[in-house]
Amino acid sequence: MTHAYLLGTVRRGPTESELTAPTVGIFTSTASPGELVSAGQVIGRIEVLAVKYALRVPNGVAGRVTSDVGRDRTRVPVQYGDTLFTLSTASKVDATASASSQAEGAEAKLSFLAPMSGRFYSRPSPAEAAFIRPGDTVQQGQTVGLLEVMKTFNRLVYQGESLPESAVVQRILPNDGDDVVRGDVILALEPAGGK
Amino acid sequence: MLRCAPVERFRRLFIANRGEVAARIARTCDDLGITPVFGVSEADRGAPYLRGRESVVVGPSRSNESYLARERIVQGAIQTRCSALHPGWGFLAEDPLFASLCEAHGVTFIGPSASVMQTLGRKTPAKGAMAKAGLKLIPGSPGVLRNVDHAAEVIESLGLPVLLKAESGGGGRGMRVVRDSAELKEAYASAQAEARAAFADDRLYLEKLIEGGRHIEIQVLADEYGHVVHLGERDCSVQRKHQKLIEESPALVLDDAERARTLDAAVRATRAIGYTGAGTMEFLLDEGGTLRFMEMNARLQVEHPVTEMRTGIDLVEAQIRIAAGEPLWFSQDDVELRGHAIECRINAEDPSNAFAPSPGVIERWEAIETDGIRIDTHVEGGYEVPPHYDSLVCKVIAWGPDRNAACDRLAKTLREIRCDGISTTIPMHLSVLASKAFRDNRYDTRAVPGWGD
Numbered sequence: 001m002t003h004a005y006l007l008g009t010v011r012r013g014p015t016e017s018e019l020t021a022p023t024v025g026i027f028t029s030t031a032s033p034g035e036l037v038s039a040g041q042v043i044g045r046i047e048v049l050a051v052k053y054a055l056r057v058p059n060g061v062a063g064r065v066t067s068d069v070g071r072d073r074t075r076v077p078v079q080y081g082d083t084l085f086t087l088s089t090a091s092k093v094d095a096t097a098s099a100s101s102q103a104e105g106a107e108a109k110l111s112f113l114a115p116m117s118g119r120f121y122s123r124p125s126p127a128e129a130a131f132i133r134p135g136d137t138v139q140q141g142q143t144v145g146l147l148e149v150m151k152t153f154n155r156l157v158y159q160g161e162s163l164p165e166s167a168v169v170q171r172i173l174p175n176d177g178d179d180v181v182r183g184d185v186i187l188a189l190e191p192a193g194g195k
Numbered sequence: 196m197l198r199c200a201p202v203e204r205f206r207r208l209f210i211a212n213r214g215e216v217a218a219r220i221a222r223t224c225d226d227l228g229i230t231p232v233f234g235v236s237e238a239d240r241g242a243p244y245l246r247g248r249e250s251v252v253v254g255p256s257r258s259n260e261s262y263l264a265r266e267r268i269v270q271g272a273i274q275t276r277c278s279a280l281h282p283g284w285g286f287l288a289e290d291p292l293f294a295s296l297c298e299a300h301g302v303t304f305i306g307p308s309a310s311v312m313q314t315l316g317r318k319t320p321a322k323g324a325m326a327k328a329g330l331k332l333i334p335g336s337p338g339v340l341r342n343v344d345h346a347a348e349v350i351e352s353l354g355l356p357v358l359l360k361a362e363s364g365g366g367g368r369g370m371r372v373v374r375d376s377a378e379l380k381e382a383y384a385s386a387q388a389e390a391r392a393a394f395a396d397d398r399l400y401l402e403k404l405i406e407g408g409r410h411i412e413i414q415v416l417a418d419e420y421g422h423v424v425h426l427g428e429r430d431c432s433v434q435r436k437h438q439k440l441i442e443e444s445p446a447l448v449l450d451d452a453e454r455a456r457t458l459d460a461a462v463r464a465t466r467a468i469g470y471t472g473a474g475t476m477e478f479l480l481d482e483g484g485t486l487r488f489m490e491m492n493a494r495l496q497v498e499h500p501v502t503e504m505r506t507g508i509d510l511v512e513a514q515i516r517i518a519a520g521e522p523l524w525f526s527q528d529d530v531e532l533r534g535h536a537i538e539c540r541i542n543a544e545d546p547s548n549a550f551a552p553s554p555g556v557i558e559r560w561e562a563i564e565t566d567g568i569r570i571d572t573h574v575e576g577g578y579e580v581p582p583h584y585d586s587l588v589c590k591v592i593a594w595g596p597d598r599n600a601a602c603d604r605l606a607k608t609l610r611e612i613r614c615d616g617i618s619t620t621i622p623m624h625l626s627v628l629a630s631k632a633f634r635d636n637r638y639d640t641r642a643v644p645g646w647g648d
Contacts, residue, residue: 023264024234024253024271048270049300077274079252080261081237116552117582119257125388146388149552150543150586151368153389179257 004054019085021078029070038062063087112187118149120174139166166192201228204519205279209272212283218244218573220281223511234271236261238581244573256583262286265293272302279303288494305518307472307493315493328464330488335402343383361390362398367437407639409480411446413461414502418523423466425458426502427532434640442498443537457486473514504536504594535601536594542586545618554582558616567594568608
């Protein structure tokens with residue numbers, strides 16, 4: 001099995017997490033009842049069109065398997081998002097990356113927000129350089145990225161009455177290709193010309 | 196002309212699509228006694244059109260891992276014991292690799308064969324095949340463009356303005372107009388980016404831009420035994436940024452002789468390339484009144500109800516029966532084109548704000564079908580239009596004995612639709628329908644008649 005999928009994770013409480021199917025397919029568990037599992041470990045496989053994919057425990061997750069839909073039978077047809085394993089987690093799992101980076105963005109003095117929900121692209125095309133980089137100065141009217149909304153590419157233009165004529169980019173919060181929600185911080189900024 | 200006999204070959208049919216077209220296909224399945232099974236993404240789990248239906252979640256919201264994930268979809272079809280799969284439009288509908296994958300796993304793909312799709316999906320070989328069958332073409336690059344410099348070379352001999360188009364394109368995605376050679380570089384890059392995102396193929400070709408043209412298309416049906424019929428034409432010239440907004444049939448701007456000549460040639464060309472199923476040939480009507488072939492869409496079209504309203508033929512039923520190996524149950528002489536039909540696409544966009552996408556929750560929804568009116572939609576009150584997919588929420592189709600009667604009915608229905616919570620393009624449609632330019636049929640694809648944008 002050279003191909004692998006990371007299991008999805010849903011936290012159910014301070015001491016319980018569920019690991020979910022990353023795709024539709026035929027699931028078989030390889031975990032033992034009560035086994036302690038941790039990030040990176042292969043605990044099952046899923047077949048998609050007869051190709052077997054290893055199922056790995058995602059980063060930041062560890063615990064004891066308390067239930068397993070594949071425990072009593074093999075080759076269970078599952079759909080994406082179905083709970084495959086329930087884990088009893090000893091320690092709490094780190095907050096997700098997007099939540100923590102959004103918190104960092106919220107601390108910035110000045111921020112440029114997503115005008116609508118969609119997918120953020122930092123570059124005009126994968127072969128080209130990013131529109132802007134941290135340290136750059138942006139001017140009102142300047143394109144800082146693309147936002148794909150309902151299959152249409154929209155230019156993200158730095159503009160707005162509450163924003164200064166120019167500002168220095170401290171950080172670009174979303175990664176290229178990340179989904180953003182309206183109001184998410186796209187750029188953490190500092191007014192141009194010092195603090 | 197609904198054929199009452201059941202389709203013996205298919206008991207369960209997988210719908211590899213979402214939204215309006217998924218709901219549309221399921222309706223015909225119900226008529227034919229076939230159980231539809233919906234393959235959906237996480238974002239569409241629990242959508243109202245899935246209520247009381249079988250469905251399987253194939254992947255997350257982003258289409259790359261769900262509606263565009265070939266293996267996951269075919270796995271979903273097998274897992275739910277479906278023997279046929281309808282791809283709808285968009286997504287994988289015209290993907291030959293996907294069609295072959297279905298067939299390789301014993302699932303009948305409802306559409307033309309993978310090899311025909313391969314020819315048609317690549318726009319430049321398709322143009323060659325059609326020219327051979329007697330259709331007239333738009334002058335352009337002799338094949339796909341190697342790069343932006345190659346585009347510049349072609350432009351030098353062809354002259355400006357030109358239209359950059361995606362080799363694997365459709366639905367207006369990945370197209371850019373170039374009027375000035377200084378715009379070429381940026382237009383090329385953005386068309387490429389859009390084509391890559393929409394079709395996973397960033398190759399482009401170019402054509403001389405015909406300005407002031409009308410977009411006319413011909414609907415054809417072909418079975419596996421060489422029977423080919425046309426179901427008349429549609430005029431889809433009300434467009435904004437190459438997106439069709441209103442479609443109607445017949446195309447009254449078309450000269451009778453040119454219509455008859457092209458309908459005949461379209462049938463010949465369909466037979467010549469070994470096409471099967473429902474297909475649409477798109478043409479541009481130039482200033483001289485000549486129809487010039489642009490491309491053939493190897494799928495059901497969004498605007499197919501216009502043709503259904505005029506002919507009484509269910510195109511989805513025809514697709515399913517043809518895929519099941521049945522011969523067409525009517526001949527060209529049986530096809531009766533009655534009256535006038537017109538459709539408008541209602542999108543979740545704000546026409547007063549440059550058509551900005553307007554996803555969100557539809558708090559209240561009321562749209563009532565009356566005589567001569569058909570409403571195709573997957574939404575209802577409380578439905579959330581997700582930001583991940585296209586913005587079509589509803590189509591309203593009106594039939595009347597003549598164009599004005601159909602337009603009046605359409606406008607009346609549009610005025611009575613209640614849609615709270617999101618912005619829609621209904622105000623634009625009403626303005627178009629009320630405009631003199633549209634009613635006099637004096638407009639072209641460059642500007643939406645009756646709507647200053």
